[in-house]
Structure formats: C-alpha cells, structure tokens
Amino acid sequence: MCGIFAYTGTKGKDASKVLLDGLLALEYRGYDSAGIYTPESGAVKTPGAVRELRKKIPADFKGKSGIAHLRWATHGEPTEVNAHPHSGGGDIWLVHNGIIENFQELKDMLMEKGHEFKSGTDTEVLAHLVEEKMNEVRPSFAKASEGKKSSVDQGLDGLFERAVLAALQEVHGTYGLAVQYKKEPSKLIAARMGSPIVLGIGDGEHFIASDPSPIVPHSKKVVFLEDGEMAVITPEMHTIYKLDSTQVGREITEIDWSAEEAQKGGYEHFMLKEIMEEPDAVRNSLRGRLLEDGSVRLKGLESVEDKLKNVKRIIIVACGTAFYAGQVAEYMFEEYAGIPVSVEIASEFRYKKPVIESGTLVIAISQSGETLDTLEAMREGKRRGALTIGIVNTVGSTIARETDAGIYNHVGPEISVASTKAFVSQLAVLALLAMHMGRQRGMKDETFASIAKELKLIPEKMEKILASTGAVKALAKKYAYARDFLYIGRTYNFPVAYEGAIKLKELSYIHAEGCGAGEMKHGPIAMIDRQFPTFAIALKDSVYEKMCSNIQEIRARKGPVIALGTDGDSLLAKIADDALYVPKTLDMLSPLLSVVPLQLFAYYFAAAKGYNVDRPRNLAKSVTVE
Numbered sequence: 001m002c003g004i005f006a007y008t009g010t011k012g013k014d015a016s017k018v019l020l021d022g023l024l025a026l027e028y029r030g031y032d033s034a035g036i037y038t039p040e041s042g043a044v045k046t047p048g049a050v051r052e053l054r055k056k057i058p059a060d061f062k063g064k065s066g067i068a069h070l071r072w073a074t075h076g077e078p079t080e081v082n083a084h085p086h087s088g089g090g091d092i093w094l095v096h097n098g099i100i101e102n103f104q105e106l107k108d109m110l111m112e113k114g115h116e117f118k119s120g121t122d123t124e125v126l127a128h129l130v131e132e133k134m135n136e137v138r139p140s141f142a143k144a145s146e147g148k149k150s151s152v153d154q155g156l157d158g159l160f161e162r163a164v165l166a167a168l169q170e171v172h173g174t175y176g177l178a179v180q181y182k183k184e185p186s187k188l189i190a191a192r193m194g195s196p197i198v199l200g201i202g203d204g205e206h207f208i209a210s211d212p213s214p215i216v217p218h219s220k221k222v223v224f225l226e227d228g229e230m231a232v233i234t235p236e237m238h239t240i241y242k243l244d245s246t247q248v249g250r251e252i253t254e255i256d257w258s259a260e261e262a263q264k265g266g267y268e269h270f271m272l273k274e275i276m277e278e279p280d281a282v283r284n285s286l287r288g289r290l291l292e293d294g295s296v297r298l299k300g301l302e303s304v305e306d307k308l309k310n311v312k313r314i315i316i317v318a319c320g321t322a323f324y325a326g327q328v329a330e331y332m333f334e335e336y337a338g339i340p341v342s343v344e345i346a347s348e349f350r351y352k353k354p355v356i357e358s359g360t361l362v363i364a365i366s367q368s369g370e371t372l373d374t375l376e377a378m379r380e381g382k383r384r385g386a387l388t389i390g391i392v393n394t395v396g397s398t399i400a401r402e403t404d405a406g407i408y409n410h411v412g413p414e415i416s417v418a419s420t421k422a423f424v425s426q427l428a429v430l431a432l433l434a435m436h437m438g439r440q441r442g443m444k445d446e447t448f449a450s451i452a453k454e455l456k457l458i459p460e461k462m463e464k465i466l467a468s469t470g471a472v473k474a475l476a477k478k479y480a481y482a483r484d485f486l487y488i489g490r491t492y493n494f495p496v497a498y499e500g501a502i503k504l505k506e507l508s509y510i511h512a513e514g515c516g517a518g519e520m521k522h523g524p525i526a527m528i529d530r531q532f533p534t535f536a537i538a539l540k541d542s543v544y545e546k547m548c549s550n551i552q553e554i555r556a557r558k559g560p561v562i563a564l565g566t567d568g569d570s571l572l573a574k575i576a577d578d579a580l581y582v583p584k585t586l587d588m589l590s591p592l593l594s595v596v597p598l599q600l601f602a603y604y605f606a607a608a609k610g611y612n613v614d615r616p617r618n619l620a621k622s623v624t625v626e
C-alpha cells in the first residue's frame, strides 16, 4: 500500500531531509517508485526506492514544508511520470493512497475543460479536479487577499480549503491524501476515505502520514482521521472537518510504540497484522467488481472477453499457498461454470510436455508476480498457444506484464513470508472469475445473486471470527506438545486442509500434513496415536456427515481431534476433543472463512515458541530462483 508523508514546520528543519527519513520509515509498506515536492524547489520523482530518490535530489533543493510519497502501483506502471506527487497543472500538488473509482468520468469532464494529463494515474485526475475547483471558486475571492491570510482562522472559507472540499465531494472510491498549494506553502490539507491517515502534532511542526511510523521520531502525539474527514494543518495547529463542513473535535493519542512497532500497527508481527487486514483485503478485491445488474466487471479482462467465452479447459499454475487457492478454484469453476480444470504445481508443469488444445486458458496465480516457476509455467502455456491470465497482487510485476490479461488483488504489500491476506483475496478474485465465466455459460440470475450476496457478507463474517481469537490461542497452547499434525477436509475444504498444514510446518518447523479426509484410510491413519493430533474441517456442508465419520475413526484410534465447524453445530463438541466455529456461508465461499482459524492457529503455535514468525528459517517471500 502506498505511503504518504507530509511536513510543515517553523523549526528551521530542512523539509527534504525530514521527508526522506519519513519515507524510509514507510518503506516496509512496499514501493515501486518515490517522489517529493516542496513549494520552494518543486517535485523530484523516480522509479525505485528512497535511496534512488535521495540521489536525484539536487544539493540546492530547499523547503520548510512539503509532501512525499512511496508508490505501490494500482493504476499505471511504476514509472517516473506515474510517481507522486502529482500536479493539477498549476499550483496544486497532491499525494494519494487508494483508488478513485470514477476517475475516467472525471478525467473526461476535465479534458473537456482543457486539462492535459501526463500520467495514467487516477491520482493525477484528483489533482486536476482540485485545480479546477480552485478556478471555479477563485472569482469569489478578492485577488488581493489570496495567499495572505493565515488560513486556519478562516475555517473552511479559504480558497484552498473550499477547492479541496468541493473536489472530494465529487470523488467516489478510496483515498488517503495530502495536498499542498504553492501560494500558501506552510499549510497542508489531509483527507481520508478508506485509506488511513494520521496527523502528527509537534511543537511548531505538524505531519501527515499513512501510519505513525515516520512521525514517531519527531513526536509521539498523533490524531487519527476517520473516514469522511479532512484536516487542515499549519506548523502551529490542526483543525478537522467532516466533508459536510462541520468541525470535529478529536482527542490526541499518545503513541507508546517504537518506530518498528508502529509499522506493525501495534501488532507483534506482520503476519498477525495481515490476518487482521483480511476483511479489508476481501473488500478491496471486490470493490467495484460486483455490479447491481447481475454481472462482474473485471476491467483487466476486457481485452480477452471473447476468448474467455470460448474457453473449454482451464489449467491453473501456481506455487505454495497460491497453488492451494488454485485447487479451491477447481471446485468453483467445475461447479459453477462447467469448465474442466486441472491445477498444476508450476515447477512440475514447466518441465512436463503438457497437452494444450485450442480453447485452453492458463491462469497463473501469484502474490508477488515474480515466482520464477509460476512465470515459466505460464510462459510454457503461452508458447503452446494457450490464452494466459494472471491473478497477481503486485502491479507491474513480470507475470502481470507477460500474461495476455489479468486481475489484480489490490490488497497492498504482504510483508510476512507466509501468505495470508493474499490467499483470501485470491479466493475472492477466483470466485468472481468463476461467476463471470459461469455467467457467460448461462449461470442463472438466482444463482449469481445468491453468490454475490454471500460474497459481500464475507468481510463481516471474517470480522466476527477475528473479534474472538482467544479460543484459537488457547488451543495453540494446549497442543503445543505436538510434533506432528494431520489436517483433513473434503471438497472445497480439501485444499484448505493442505493450506492449514503448510502454515503450521513453515512457521513452527514441525511435521504437518494435509490429506483429503476420504484418503486418510489409505495411509495417514496408520500414524495416528495419542500424540498425533488432527485438525478436521467439518463444516455444515454437503460432506458434513462424511467428515463426522472420519472424526470418529480418528477418535477410535485415540487420536486427539480439533474440529472446525459451523456456528450453531452442537454435535462437534461431543465427538471431537475441541471445537472452533466459523459463520455459515455457501460451500463455495467457505474456504474464505475456514482458513482464518487455521492461519491463527499456526501463528499462535509458532509465536508461543518464540520463532521468527514473519521470516521463518530457510524461506523467502518471493522465490525468483528454481
């Protein structure tokens, strides 16, 4: 997710130094380009990291205030021209985190009024919109007074404030913003809708940031903006307004985190933070894609729409957790789109001699978009004539660039090596794609409507699971003795069993294996004894009775069982040693919920042993070698 940092002060500090140090503290959020603006010296931008930006800044670069940004691309490739800050073509400069959904409509309107655009970003449209509002509002201001008054005293009556407010009232989508007006250099405006913004309150200086980490070295006093709020800051003061112009009083929060803890949002590890972000990850992946008219809008697939209609077979290639997301998708596509699917481990697929007939679609799933085996497997499919699409989180990554078309996850960077929020997002995006291709093949209105309804409820249901993690934590402690763990599930939760096992083994270095519950009798059950517990996913779905029988079989051999059931199930607690529950949803979407307690279990199990959960030994986040 992009990082924003802005500064205004009277303490004689060099704003460019303050801003660059702040960007460094935000680098953990991920980045592909960076930029800085001060009213005195203008903008400097570059692809790459903060150290590239530092090299590019001239020695005579000056400023007492300014705005800065680290970009994680969503619209437009990570190039210098697409990097923030963006100008509205005049004296307005702006940095933005989020997605402006109606940017095309606004861009068309602004182009008609003569605005010229340099980049492919939605942010530049916003900068021009503020500039346009300045032009509209300006005639009602006496020319002589412009720029001279100390604006905060004017409330929202200042030209700059009114223009930003008017622009925000026309914008749909998400934003965290910092805006600067060259003619009033000591004043900055911040706003928030969906993307976090925090104000830093210093002595004779104020800050705007995406999170407290760049503020903490200067001040521990912060104010968190809420959605639909805008703040005006000067070196001496800050004032917060709602978008309906009413002023808001907000208490100052005293931060007692270190800079590193601030990056983790107060959580002990990135992994826990990222699990807690899962409801928002799913919201971000669904945003603007499920339309009221009973269709799915996937803009990245528009260019291959007709080819998708003729797809007769799907091959999914991926590695690790992304592979298990692919296996869940196999059930989705076969049930709801009637298309045969095979899911292939990318490192195998690339070296076999795959048969690719015409009408074959290869889907590459990859959080990073750089996993070498997945990339090569996709290339192999392409060489043999398949249509290729990517489901990728990292904009502009190699897989995203080389596939014929694709869908971005939009969940922001995942820092922890073990993938969590990207997995649930992959499931949400794959569900959208199955619905879309199902619709092309005659999926009924009622079926579509029921999946859409349930999909939209997933974030809330995830929040319910995440609101009470105590039971999972207690179980992780109770079973801390285990050196082995079996995970079983069926149908949609067969791959989830494997995902639960991989999480436990990669984080806590114990033996854990996934198994289709029906396959258990063909080998794994031989291992079961008092010391060998099983995690059984036994939701109230089409295979519930079968799962209950499998649990009984394990219990008959003295194996301890933790069952994961559906809220309201009174049987599981009786047949298993322990039970956890998740809310009811459609079978097809149940992995989005069932995986959450499994991720938490692995997290608490390993964290209690003091392991480096975010960076397990021998593993890497992005595997760009074979």
Ligand code: G6P
Residues within 6 Å of the ligand: 319, 320, 321, 322, 365, 366, 367, 368, 369, 370, 371, 374, 417, 418, 419, 619, 620, 621, 622, 623
């Ligand atoms: C590594 C990571 C896993 C991830 C896999 C695939 O092994 O540790 O968490 O699932 O790579 O990564 P990708 O970026 O292609 O999704």
